[in-house]
Amino acid sequence: MENIEVFLVNAFTKDGSGGNPAGVVLNADRLNDADKLHIAQVIGYSETAFVSSDAEVDFEVSFFTTTGEVDFCGHATLATFSVLHQKGFITDGQYRQRTKAGVLPVSVNALGEVTMVQALPTFGRTFSNSEMSGLIGIEEKALESMSFPAQVVSTGLPDLIIQVPKGYLDKVNIDEAKLIEFSKEHELVGAHVFELFDGTEATASCRNFAPLFGISEESATGSASGALACYLDKYLAAEHSRSFVFEQGRAMGALSQIFASVESNEHGVQRVKVGGVANVMGSKIVSLQD
The missing domain is CATH 3.10.310.10 (Diaminopimelate Epimerase; Chain A, domain 1)
Incomplete structure (x- = not known):
């Protein structure tokens, strides 16, 4: 032994x-x-x-x-x-x-x-609000107010990035059975759900769910944070800094802090960094x- x-x-x-x-x-x-x-x-x-x-x-x-x-x-x-x-x-x-x-x-x-x-990002397919509503337990009408689509992004592991309105993150109620089947069908690790902040030290608050891999919820996810940084770099464009601070784990009583940055030019993202x-x-x- x-x-x-x-x-x-x-x-x-x-x-x-x-x-x-x-x-x-x-x-x-x-x-x-x-x-x-x-x-x-x-x-x-x-x-x-x-x-x-x-x-x-x-x-x-x-x-x-x-x-x-x-x-x-x-x-x-x-x-x-x-x-x-x-x-x-x-x-x-x-x-x-x-x-x-x-x-x-x-x-x-x-x-x-x-x-x-992290690995340079790959952007996968986008999904409808009706599909997301059934996965995360947020009514479709609330999701329709979001500017950015739910999309698969990978900087090493493919995650489904989903924006919810501010104030809705704590209301997310994952249907684990649906998310497991959805993850299998689309070859995903799980779902990374976020709400944007305005004018605070954090860019966004996040929750990560990967029940296919036995993870009901995770309090800090480095790979998905890199993917989210690339997603925000793509959709926020010049409206936002390319350095991000994410908080995660609030709903679990384990508040975590993750730093991420994206370097990009006219040819796309050139480097993705995540730290803490x-x-x-x-x-x-x-x-x-x-």
């Missing part, structure tokens, strides 16, 4: 609280996929990251939910590099991680703030059967 240490980390914290928990396993080269899935299930967080060596880049990182592997996870990336930095495995600087979403740069500064470069801070809460030992 082998014992594996799993670091327990809150990612995208705001003023030291809130955030989204992730597990992090270092030196994971010897673990197979079945081992990783078992560890992720024992930890029970939305994602656990596994760090392995790589011959060409700094690290290979794989991500597992309680149901299986996903190509990328933003908050678990933040958790991973926070652990590496706080435990002295890396210093301030620029790094590259190999993921199933590609080789992605990550930077860490002296304050422990982690910024990750994380707190290492401790660790847990998980036993693997021989």
